[in-house]
Amino acid sequence: IYKDSSEASVAIAHEIASLIKDKAKKNEHAVLGLATGSTPVGVYDELVRLHKEEGLSFKNVITFNLDEYYPIQPDSLQSYVRFMHEHLFDSIDIPENQVHIPDGTIPEEDIYDYCDQYEAKIEEAGGIDIQLLGIGRTGHIGFNEPGSRPDSTTRLITLDKITRKDAASDFFGEEYVPRRAITMGVGTIMKSKKIILMAWGEGKANIIKESVEGDIKESIPATYLQEHDNTAIVLDTAASEKLM
Ligand code: F6R
Numbered sequence: 285i286y287k288d289s290s291e292a293s294v295a296i297a298h299e300i301a302s303l304i305k306d307k308a309k310k311n312e313h314a315v316l317g318l319a320t321g322s323t324p325v326g327v328y329d330e331l332v333r334l335h336k337e338e339g340l341s342f343k344n345v346i347t348f349n350l351d352e353y354y355p356i357q358p359d360s361l362q363s364y365v366r367f368m369h370e371h372l373f374d375s376i377d378i379p380e381n382q383v384h385i386p387d388g389t390i391p392e393e394d395i396y397d398y399c400d401q402y403e404a405k406i407e408e409a410g411g412i413d414i415q416l417l418g419i420g421r422t423g424h425i426g427f428n429e430p431g432s433r434p435d436s437t438t439r440l441i442t443l444d445k446i447t448r449k450d451a452a453s454d455f456f457g458e459e460y461v462p463r464r465a466i467t468m469g470v471g472t473i474m475k476s477k478k479i480i481l482m483a484w485g486e487g488k489a490n491i492i493k494e495s496v497e498g499d500i501k502e503s504i505p506a507t508y509l510q511e512h513d514n515t516a517i518v519l520d521t522a523a524s525e526k527l528m
Contacts (some may be wrong), residue, residue, distance in 0.1 A: 285524045289484040292518050293464040296416070298482055299328070301334050303413055309486045312381075316347045316472070319426075320364045323482050324416055327362075328372040328444030335376045336504030342378040346409045348402075349385040350417070350426035356388035362454050363388060374421075386438070386466035395466065398424070399438040402473060415476035419483050422446050423486060423491050423504035428465035430503045436469030470508050475502075479515040483523040492500075492519060493526040 300316065304425040307314040322392050327510070334340040349364060358365035367449075373383055377391050384405060386493035391397045406412060422444045428436060442464055452458040473479065483492050496505035496517060509515045 285519050285521060287396065287521060289391050289482075290326055292484075292520060293324075294330050295328035296482065296518060297327045297334065299480075300331065300414060301340050302344065304340065304345055306484060308341070309414075312342050312405065313342075313409065315409045315411065315413045316345060316446055317412040317468070317476055318347050318349045318368065319416045320349065320351075320367045321418045323418035323484060325371060327416065327482075331372065332375040344378045345378050346382045347378065347384060348406055348412060350387040350470070351465050352388045353462040354386075354388050354390075354439075354464045354466050356462060358387075358389070362451075377428050386468075388466065390466075392440075394491075395440050399440070402438045402468075406472065406475075412476040413478065414482045415473055415479045417473070417479060417481040419442075419481060419488060419491055419495065419506050420447050421450060421487070421491055423495055423506045425470070425473060425481070425506050425509070427465040428470050428473075428505045430505065432470050432502065432505045434474070434508050435471040437471055438466065438468050439466055470505055474508065474512055476512075477514060479509060479512055480518055481515065482518045484520045486519075486522040486525065488519075488523040489526040492517070492523050497528060 302316045316390060332471060349368060352364045356363045368385060419425060422430055427441055448458055448461040451461045455461045494504055498504060498507055500507040502512055
């Protein structure tokens with residue numbers, strides 16, 4: 285628990301930076317699982333600063349994003365491809381072919397195979413070293429909404445009504461929020477060597493309490509993380525306030 289989200293974000297960015305540097309010394313890739321939304325922005329800001337001011341290189345980094353709306357064009361305002369380029373990729377030296385974000389333009393009949401290939405690429409890269417997560421008010425991680433199975437893999441899902449409501453302002457109205465998304469599965473996330481779930485602000489306090497202290501259950505997918513042996517829950521004071 286940190287005083288505020290800026291302090292927490294800087295600490296997380298520094299942990300990622302030391303992984304990247306350790307791997308570079310060994311001539312290895314660092315594999316990062318990345319999230320979008322408001323929560324990780326401070327982490328990306330600090331990573332960009334470390335690149336620009338302290339020479340941190342991302343040439344040995346491979347990234348896999350958690351999710352993307354479906355369908356969506358990559359250049360549309362709300363696309364996670366666009367988000368990642370604006371907040372991180374356009375400001376660092378990561379080679380473009382080492383960036384992976386689920387493609388919201390895949391024809392529907394090809395999605396199943398596409399998702400299988402996404403899983404295979406993560407495996408080929410050696411698995412995810414650090415997976416960053418935010419949490420939705422439904423308890424979703426990635427877009428694994430209530431009802432997601434613990435062994436689920438990358439797939440097309442239907443977004444929860446609460447998630448679509450929370451995204452309404454980004455899309456200028458709930459009716460314009462896509463009904464579906466492609467997301468890494470809970471099982472995909474659980475294979476990560478380290479998971480860092482972040483939550484800021486009092487709006488997340490209830491779901492954090494249920495996720496951390498509640499029983500493990502399908503109706504709150506974040507509770508599955510209780511069974512992962514290397515997960516950190518990083519909070520600001522406000523998000524921690526309902527914890528015992
Ligand atoms: C985004 C993602 C989601 C968000 C969650 C919280 O890639 O996978 O699970 O992390 O919806 O969103 P914010 O951070 O906007 O509160």
